[in-house]
Amino acid sequence: MDSVTQAALGAALGGAIAGRVLGRKALLGGALLGTLPDLDVLIDYGSAVADFTLHRGFSHSLLVLLPFSALLAWALQRWRPVMSFRHWWLFCGATLMTHPMLDAFTTYGTQLWWPLGDPVALNSVFIIDPLYTLPLLAAIALFLWRPARPRALVTGLVLSTGYLGWSLMAQQLVNERVTPTLAELGAEDAPRLVQPMPLTTLLWRVTVMDGDRRLELVTGLLDGDAPLHVETFPTRPELAAAAQRLPEGQRLAWFTRNFLDYTIIEGQLAATDVRLGVPGAHPFTFVLAKHQDGQWQPAISSRHETPTPDRRLLGTLWQRLTGEQPVLCLATLQAQPDAESCS
Structure with a gap:
């Protein structure tokens, strides 16, 4: 805290x-x-x-x-x-x-x-x-x-x-609410993280690491029977495997329980902790290795600067929490009137 x-x-x-x-x-x-x-x-x-x-x-x-x-x-x-x-x-x-x-x-x-x-x-x-x-x-x-x-x-x-x-108690209610939807997607047994959105325990984010995809959804305790909107983010298993061969990559995976997203930034292998923040505003991204001679060469890890969250994010969260806009698109961090508007 x-x-x-x-x-x-x-x-x-x-x-x-x-x-x-x-x-x-x-x-x-x-x-x-x-x-x-x-x-x-x-x-x-x-x-x-x-x-x-x-x-x-x-x-x-x-x-x-x-x-x-x-x-x-x-x-x-x-x-x-x-x-x-x-x-x-x-x-x-x-x-x-x-x-x-x-x-x-x-x-x-x-x-x-x-x-x-x-x-x-x-x-x-x-x-x-x-x-x-x-x-x-x-x-x-x-x-x-x-x-x-x-x-x-x-x-x-x-x-x-x-x-x-x-x-x-609220976390358990949310967990029970999302389980049927995840079962329909074949991801009920995948590693799941249920956590509150910023500053409240009425609006929650659920992250599921399911093989070569990451599922994200936002649901609130005030949503009633509104359908759940699930967003899919691709993962890079080949980059995860490369990171797992590095001592600091192993340490980071242990600490985050593998809730990581791997990318290549300017020829460098980077890992982002997707537990913290929200998509597009994750605060912790680490450079683990550089690509040289066709291989990933370990480097002393450094923290990659990430974009500062838009100051309008709190207003967006409020719109979603109160139901003024029933859908929060995590890919764009925008509240929308329906799921179709997210695409």
Whole structure:
């Protein structure tokens, strides 16, 4: 999630746990600890793919943060023995470990069990979602006004956590809605990603990697029985095979669970993470190799600049969400009155 949300979550937790003892300082301490795991973005791992796939790694691992929070609690208890070690540990552990746990609800991928296992991505919340963040900010404002009553912080945390539960329910509803259509297309068993569109859990994007084609569709919880519009994007299996022979190509495929689109850009083999953003506005494209002497020669990966999303995209999403325009064409990022208008 974004830094403001992580700071708000840490501040709300810090105040709820230690507000009666530390007062407003609990908010500041919680906010600082709540954003601490993201400082790994300052580390240069040597290549664009390494930076991309190692972010949310060791600094987001519960196996690292749990003992680190105990060590930090021990130091704080010795410095300020106003709370017991257990109380300090609860303060440090909760504000630190809820950061990666919240990140795991997004699509990027969070290595909760680094160095073990695969990244965890529940894909049920967009990286910026005001309906999650606003209850926390409102609760913090109330606590700053009346610091002797941390109950507002607990209420804010309950509301924001309930919203996460709602996001998982909405995701399941969308998953069930699209399954019959995908079955008609013979793609019901293909790898599927169901995730919310920007800033909402009422409008969802479904991406299916089905052999030499990628299926994309947008559906909303307010659509009723409206038919689903499926768009097909071709893939390049031969380029995928070439990328899979490269160490960084393998790393990228592991991190994204093969939700990648491969292209050739100025004689270079490039891979785009199709999970993030939307078609035409995917933010992460990586150059993996150069074509020399009839072969793909590995190169230190670099990030290819992608077009900035049109500022009118939010208006387009609003038109689709409200039903003003019932179809969103992902190929052009335009809302249309019917599916035929997309072609």
